[in-house]
Amino acid sequence: MMWFLTCVAALVAGYFIYGSIVEKIFGINAARQTPALTKQDGVDYVPMSTKKVYLVQLLNIAGVGPIFGPIMGALYGPAAMLWIVLGCVFAGAVHDYFSGMLSIRNGGASVPTLTGRYLGKGAKHFMNIFAIVLLLLVGVVFVSAPAGMITNLINDKTSLTVGMGTMVSIIFIYYIIATIVPVDKIIGRFYPLFGALLIFMSVGLISAVAISSDHAILGNFEVSDMFSNMNPNDLPLWPALFITIACGAISGFHATQSPLMARCIENETNGRFVFYGAMIGEGIIALIWCALALSFFGSVDALSDVVANGGPGKVVYDSSFGLLGVFGGVIAFLGVVILPITSGDTAFRSSRLILAEYFNLDQRNMRNRLMMAVPLFIVGGILTQVDFGVIWRYFGFANQTTAVMMLWTASAYLLRYNKFHWITTIPAMFMTTVCITFILNNATLGFGLDMQISTIIGVVTMLGITRTVIKVSKGKGENDLLDEEKPKVIPKNA
Template sequence: MAWFLMCVGILLAGYFIYGKIIERIFAPQPERATPATEMADGVDYVVMSDKKIYLVQLLNIAGLGPIFGPILGALYGPVAMLWIVFGSIFAGAVHDYFSGMLSIRSNGASVPTVVGDQLGNVAKHFMNIFAVILLLLVGVVFVLGPAKLLAEMMHINVSIWVAIIFAYYILATIVPIDKIIGRLYPIFGALLIFMSIGLMIGLAVSDHHFYNQGLQLTQNLHPKNLPLWPLLFITIACGAVSGFHATQSPLMARCMANEKSGRFVFYGAMIGEGIIALIWCTLGLSFYHDTGALEATILHGGPAAVVHDVSTSLLGGFGGLLAILGVVILPITSGDTAFRSARLIIADFLKLTQKSLIRRLWIAIPMFVVGYLITLAQFGVIWRYFGWANQTTAMIMLWAAAAYLAKEGKFHWVCTIPAAFMTAVTFTYLCHATIGFNLPMSIATPVGLGITAIALIAFLIKFKGPHALNSAAVKPH
């Protein structure tokens, strides 16, 4: 428990210290009008309070991500907690802050436009396709997961639950953001926080203890000896760094009344998600006597079985209710915002205003047809592609943020270093994974590092000091 509390303390210190540094580097302008105030349309551009935006942002980026990912990451041992802490502070929260703030500076634009503004039209067109694919994968993953669980609980066919969830998604995607998402999601966000804190209190007063790892803090304890590099950094995405967040931040960027709220909403929500991820990673490490026992439960019923075991054991019948909330409602609340983000990206690309319900349906209906067709594929394959696409999106967004800072003549290394790290992760994984080139790690790692070196050198040449300063001098603010 002391190790967990120390990790939480580091995360909170990261918000107040490093988050403030990131804010000063970006330099928000409180007097500057935001898209929510200048472009209000009653549908997507709607001013909401900071507290409500924070809770919606937390739920949008969280879902099952900071629960299932850290449970799977716990198989590697306490080292997973180090990635959650330092990944959140130096990569994930930085990524989320810049994806939100650059969206505000681009009139609430979606991630392809933000990337295109900084990296050029080729990157923009690539991201238009890539982001929509990612969001459809997210939406499908968060349809199939809860649908299967509901089918097992209520003995109703999975296809029926898929249809019901899709029907809700269509409704949540096309109605004004303050009608469903703005009203219900702050409540669900608060429940997510209370559920996680309640479980830690239950753990503290129970006879379960963080099993003693001694000096094995950074040792790989995976029962199957799967390599830490790069798999841990793909397995734990939400809770450390996740490209999906770059697709969600613009939703709240269109609802923020003041740029100064950015650190609280974007950086702060990621730190909040990091704490939730730490809680579930700690539960995975504490509830079972070793990683082998944790793996046995996962093999039997997946991470959902761990959630159920932990919740019902520590909190009784009420814990079972919270488990249902965690594995059914939470993924649905991320799935619908995934489809909503996809609609907005497609609308931006086609230059279709979304104030009219008919125009929203023109995009939503074909999009959901494609989403349904994807559900027919094997779930395991969909999940693996989602994991890689998710971290690749984060890598691209971090490079875009680094380019923005370089062009402004600001200290770009706060984004360049995590961008380079995620480049190494994603390309090494693509080279090694069976969904990629299936190369041995002895080849995949040098290739990944080589591509990273090329990308970093190309970036530094393109955005070298004098060019960046000149760009900053002539660019209007």
């Protein structure tokens, strides 16, 4: 119990202490108008209240990642919670803050445009392709996962029989609608309520464990377990844990989502609460599910058996109904199902906007929106026929690689304007090494090289990238600011 509370306290402290440092280094300007005001179009650029933007941002970034990832990460033992805290405070929340604030400074631009702006045209073209691939994978994952969970719930708890294909079709129809209608009609109107449900569900489940006579939060683990690898399958902690737990610690998918709310935020002073704060909120959710997975089943071995027989979805199902009964279990389970659905539609929405930026198509026109969206849904529908496990593995690697690109983009920005860049460069260096080592060592997705050789290559490559970014970006000039980056002072009588 104490380990869990300490981790939660560390995340909250990280928001107030380290978040303030990050904000100061970035240098917010309350007098600068945001794209929500300068580009208001009633479709994607729509001013919304800070609380509403925060809850939408939390739902946008919190798919099944901060639930499924921490459950799979829990197989390594309570040590997984340490990565959630450190990764969230020093990498993930920093990543989300810069992806949101740089978008605001660049007129609501998407991540490929930001990457091209600060790392060059080659990086922009790479990110245009990579971001679309990632978002399609996310969209497919966030169709298949909730469809399977809803199907199992209906077939198990009611007299009805629903096929997986039917549920996939229903979710896809909703995604199409949510992708093309104005952001404030569905996302801005209903998602804050879903965000509140998500928070209520997470707190309710961990509270149920805390007061349960049959379970205790990490009650069967010793202090020494908090710093050891307990994986029953003898899987190495390095670098797999840092790929497995993505959304709860650091996630490149968030870089594609933050610009959505960068187009709705009303003042730069709200950025730390919306972007850094939403990631801290997701980190707390990840901690809850990691602790739940370990506490409800009592041991890593028992958890491993459940995962082997039904995946992380069965862990969610068993713990929700086991702790809260039928009524509470349905509410909690539906709260988990909402997460991927509310991230899947924004994944496709982000894809539409990235393509629109690339082809320079005005999205105020419904015809233009459909031109960008329909091909994406056709490809997404085809990908739903691929095995979910295969899609999830590629999603994990693509996700973290996107995070690496965003962190280097943030470092290039800070270097260009002679600001303290190590707050993004250090996590960029670490995650670069993780991704390269993982793809070289992994036999299923990559090259199956020896771990030591893979790590050495990863470190050497990381050092080369670090040297190049610093050399090319440092002090590049304060005189080449985009119009959107230049201060736009709001008149006092406005």
